[in-house]
Amino acid sequence: MKLSGKVFKYGANVDTDAIIPARYLNVSDPDELAKHCMEDIDTEFVSKVSKDDIIVATTNFGCGSSREHAPLAIKTVGVSCVVAKSFARIFMRNAINIGLPLLESAEAVDDTDAGDVLEVELESGKIVNTTKNQTFTAKAYPEFMLELIEAGGLVEYTKRKISAKG
Amino acid sequence: MTLAEKILAAHCGKDRVSPGQFISAKVDVVLSNDITAPIAIREFKKIGVKKVFDPAKVIMVADHFVPNKDIHSAEQAKILREFSREQGSIFFEVGQMGIEHVLLPEQGLVVPGDVIVGADSHTCTYGAVGAFATGMGSTDIASAMATGEIWMKVPPTIKFVYHGKAPKWVTGKDFILHTIGDIGVDGALYSAMEFTGPAIDKLSMDGRFTMSNMAIEAGAKAGLFRVDNKTEAYLQNRAKRPYTVYEADKDAEYAQVIEYDASKIEPQVAFPHLPSNTKPISKVGDIKIDQSVIGSCTNGRIQDLKIAADILQWQRVHKDVRCIIIPGTQDVYLEALRAGYIETFIRAGAVVSTPTCGPCLGGYMGILAEGEKCISTTNRNFVGRMGSTKSEVYLSNPAVAAASAILGRIANPEDIKE
Numbered sequence A: 001m002k003l004s005g006k007v008f009k010y011g012a013n014v015d016t017d018a019i020i021p022a023r024y025l026n027v028s029d030p031d032e033l034a035k036h037c038m039e040d041i042d043t044e045f046v047s048k049v050s051k052d053d054i055i056v057a058t059t060n061f062g063c064g065s066s067r068e069h070a071p072l073a074i075k076t077v078g079v080s081c082v083v084a085k086s087f088a089r090i091f092m093r094n095a096i097n098i099g100l101p102l103l104e105s106a107e108a109v110d111d112t113d114a115g116d117v118l119e120v121e122l123e124s125g126k127i128v129n130t131t132k133n134q135t136f137t138a139k140a141y142p143e144f145m146l147e148l149i150e151a152g153g154l155v156e157y158t159k160r161k162i163s164a165k166g
Numbered sequence B: 001m002t003l004a005e006k007i008l009a010a011h012c013g014k015d016r017v018s019p020g021q022f023i024s025a026k027v028d029v030v031l032s033n034d035i036t037a038p039i040a041i042r043e044f045k046k047i048g049v050k051k052v053f054d055p056a057k058v059i060m061v062a063d064h065f066v067p068n069k070d071i072h073s074a075e076q077a078k079i080l081r082e083f084s085r086e087q088g089s090i091f092f093e094v095g096q097m098g099i100e101h102v103l104l105p106e107q108g109l110v111v112p113g114d115v116i117v118g119a120d121s122h123t124c125t126y127g128a129v130g131a132f133a134t135g136m137g138s139t140d141i142a143s144a145m146a147t148g149e150i151w152m153k154v155p156p157t158i159k160f161v162y163h164g165k166a167p168k169w170v171t172g173k174d175f176i177l178h179t180i181g182d183i184g185v186d187g188a189l190y191s192a193m194e195f196t197g198p199a200i201d202k203l204s205m206d207g208r209f210t211m212s213n214m215a216i217e218a219g220a221k222a223g224l225f226r227v228d229n230k231t232e233a234y235l236q237n238r239a240k241r242p243y244t245v246y247e248a249d250k251d252a253e254y255a256q257v258i259e260y261d262a263s264k265i266e267p268q269v270a271f272p273h274l275p276s277n278t279k280p281i282s283k284v285g286d287i288k289i290d291q292s293v294i295g296s297c298t299n300g301r302i303q304d305l306k307i308a309a310d311i312l313q314w315q316r317v318h319k320d321v322r323c324i325i326i327p328g329t330q331d332v333y334l335e336a337l338r339a340g341y342i343e344t345f346i347r348a349g350a351v352v353s354t355p356t357c358g359p360c361l362g363g364y365m366g367i368l369a370e371g372e373k374c375i376s377t378t379n380r381n382f383v384g385r386m387g388s389t390k391s392e393v394y395l396s397n398p399a400v401a402a403a404s405a406i407l408g409r410i411a412n413p414e415d416i417k418e
């Protein structure tokens, strides 16, 4: 699958309260959540983002609470994938479980600026910065996670597992 | 094998597991709350099974926004209530409830050797009783409710050794804040933390819960303590199930061993806007505060309230400060009432709330306005965590929070004259 979009860039330790503030967690409707995505660190994000855009951040993206509302808000607002130097553990699981692709590449993050256009090939992990004409390769997913992604997320994967058991 | 590896091996039917290995582990408790359960239930229904794998092992607690703060939160809590009734699974109703991570250990629902998954990042709190407990998202919890199993990557373990004796006013909160200040908010990313050493042997159970609770603030998957006679005493008359005690092997392999001298640790304050932004109390300077919050899954237990009451006794909360005290559970509330702490708080001019997460996540009951500063015994001080994105949260232990409430600035408990 090939993804392509313009970049919104953030720094280190973007926490889940920044991605979707807790004051909005009294609902779980994805469209409602998406309206407030990134609100506390970037009030203009929601009005500027368009479908398939890409979030790029440095280390420990998604740290803090376990709220799945965070990757859900990012996915629902139209972001196609997140590229970072590293991801917080629970955020990583949640994103993969709900089908928001994440890519780890320190070089791509260092050499990419806000507004650049990236092309991402999920299977190979190839990231092309078409604005700057540079190519990077993200860390490969472990086999087990690829299985999850191929199944279309954890719900589908679990369904298959249960029906295989009979 | 380390303590974490021992427990995980036993839950996936293997003699040995090692860091990096993917396993499917059987779970003993599956937890969710009024924020995460509605999504977990929605995903559970998509999986297409009718019944949870074991209703006695599925627990839902409405604690973040209850007693319901508005219509939306009432709708959320209703989803949990109805699902639990239909499944015959465990649900704590207003009146029995409390903050999940104070409640479950207190009720003996989490025991040593367990693998516990919860749709709340502070599920790691139960590492204090020698369980492998970790936070996940709602979809993971849905899958665990359906199958009783969870996929997991075995984490490497970092061992933390605390030597010496902690000075007065230095608690588990200060050990963990000092540690996060040292290694950073991603210093233990993907790892299990194992807390050991002479100062840990002396630490109370409540202090251990505080430390395990904040393992996630270092990015860790779990934060574990070995079971000793303090753990056993805590579990007596509490544990609802028989349990197995696991010990780390003498030749266990650790990714890293980090050592501290507890006698050199002062009460710590984490400055905005990261829990790793710590300073010892002697280096804090003059910071005026508008609010002091004592409570949460980090410091809402009886020992925390005792410390606060000892300081607030015969004192007055500063005229410019709102001091909000929140017992973690109904039992903690009752014990504090019997011990006279509640009277002490009210006489001092603090307010005491029913158990709830409330202000900890900027939910309700103590939201900050623009420009306001709060000292808080909670675990996170991210931008906007307790209200306005232009407010500031400083994290500390209950003694510092109580002393600050009296003096109107972030204060050393030593500064309170008897």
Ligand code: SF4
Pocket (backbone or CB within 6 Å): B064, B099, B100, B101, B120, B122, B296, B297, B298, B356, B357, B360, B361, B378, B379
């Ligand atoms: S008290 Fe705070 S950190 Fe603990 S569960 Fe509630 S909101 Fe989360």
